[in-house]
Amino acid sequence: MSVLSALPFLKLTHLRSSGRSPVRQRRHTLPASEFRCLTPEDAISVFEIEREAFISVSGNCPLYLDEVRHFLNLCPELSLGWFEEGQLVAFVIGSLWDQEKLNQDALTLHKAHGTTVHIHVLAVHHTFRQQGKGSILMWRYLQYLRCLPYIRRAMLMCEDFLIPFYSNCGFKVLGPSEVTVGTLTFTEMYYAVQGHALMRRNSGW
Numbered sequence: 001m002s003v004l005s006a007l008p009f010l011k012l013t014h015l016r017s018s019g020r021s022p023v024r025q026r027r028h029t030l031p032a033s034e035f036r037c038l039t040p041e042d043a044i045s046v047f048e049i050e051r052e053a054f055i056s057v058s059g060n061c062p063l064y065l066d067e068v069r070h071f072l073n074l075c076p077e078l079s080l081g082w083f084e085e086g087q088l089v090a091f092v093i094g095s096l097w098d099q100e101k102l103n104q105d106a107l108t109l110h111k112a113h114g115t116t117v118h119i120h121v122l123a124v125h126h127t128f129r130q131q132g133k134g135s136i137l138m139w140r141y142l143q144y145l146r147c148l149p150y151i152r153r154a155m156l157m158c159e160d161f162l163i164p165f166y167s168n169c170g171f172k173v174l175g176p177s178e179v180t181v182g183t184l185t186f187t188e189m190y191y192a193v194q195g196h197a198l199m200r201r202n203s204g205w
Contacts, residue, residue, distance in 0.1 A: 035140055038079040038091060043068045045088040046081075046123075053123045060181050062121040063093060067108065071095050071120070074110045077148075078117055080141045082133065090124040090133045092141045094154070102157055102188060104179055115152040117145060117193075138169045142191060151193045157186035 038046065047065045054061045063071070071093055072079060078094040096114035097106050106118050119141075124134050145151045157177040158166060167173075171189040179186060 032085060034083045035137075036081060036083070037076050038072050038081045038093070039076055040069055040072045042081060042088060042091075043072055046072075046091055046093070049088065049091065049125050050121060050123050052126055054121075060184065068093065070108075071110065080137065080144060082137050082140075084128075088125070089128045090122075090137045092119060092122045092137060094119045094141075097155065101174070102155060102177060102179055107179065115150055117151055117154045119154055119156040134165070135169060138166075142170065142193070145193045153193050154191040155188065156190075157188050159184065160187055163187055163189070 043065060046068050047061075047063075050061055050063065050068075075095050078096065080092045081088050082090040094117040095110040096112060097109075097116040097118040098111040098114035099106075099116075102118060107120075122134060122138060124137075142154065145154060154171075155174070156166065156171070157179055163173065166189050169191075171191045174188040174190050177186040177188040
C-alpha cells in the first residue's frame with residue numbers, strides 16, 4: 001500500500017453538528033477536527049508548540065525550527081498533525097532510521113531506505129493538554145504507520161517519567177539510550193508495527 005492510499009485515513013474529519021446536511025454546509029467552513037500530514041508551511045506553528053512544551057521545562061528542544069523544516073521537507077509523510085478549526089493543537093514528527101538502536105546521528109538524519117520510524121517529538125498545545133489528545137494522536141499515528149508496508153517498527157527515546165505514557169500507547173522498553181542531550185539521559189522504547197506487508201509475509205501469501 002502506498003502513502004497515497006493511506007491518506008484517506010488521515011483526512012477523516014468530524015464535522016460539528018449544525019442540523020444541516022453536510023452538502024449544505026458552506027465550503028469555506030473549517031472542519032472541527034482534522035488529522036493530516038504536516039507540511040513545511042506548518043513549521044512555525046509546530047515549533048511554537050514545541051518551544052513552550054520543552055524549552056520552558058528542560059531548556060532543550062527535540063527539534064529546533066531549522067530541524068523541523070528539515071524533516072518536513074525530507075519526509076512529511078512521517079508526520080501527523082491534529083488541527084481544530086484550522087489551528088494546530090498537537091503533532092508527531094518522525095523520520096526513517098536503519099539501525100537496531102538510536103545514536104546521535106538519528107537526531108538529525110533521515111535514512112530513506114530504513115524500516116524503522118524514529119519518532120522525534122510528540123507535543124500538544126498547552127491549552128489542549130490533560131484531554132487525552134496525546135494518546136489519541138499517537139494511536140492515530142501508529143495506525144497510519146500500519147498502512148506503510150516498508151515500516152517494521154517505531155522507536156523513540158524519552159525521559160523516565162514518560163515511560164508509563166508510552167507504555168500505555170503500546171511501546172516496550174528497549175533499554176538505556178546511548179544518546180544524551182546536555183545532562184539529560186533517555187530510555188529507548190519500541191513498537192512493533194504489524195503492517196499489511198508484514199502480515200502477508202507471515203501468512204505465506
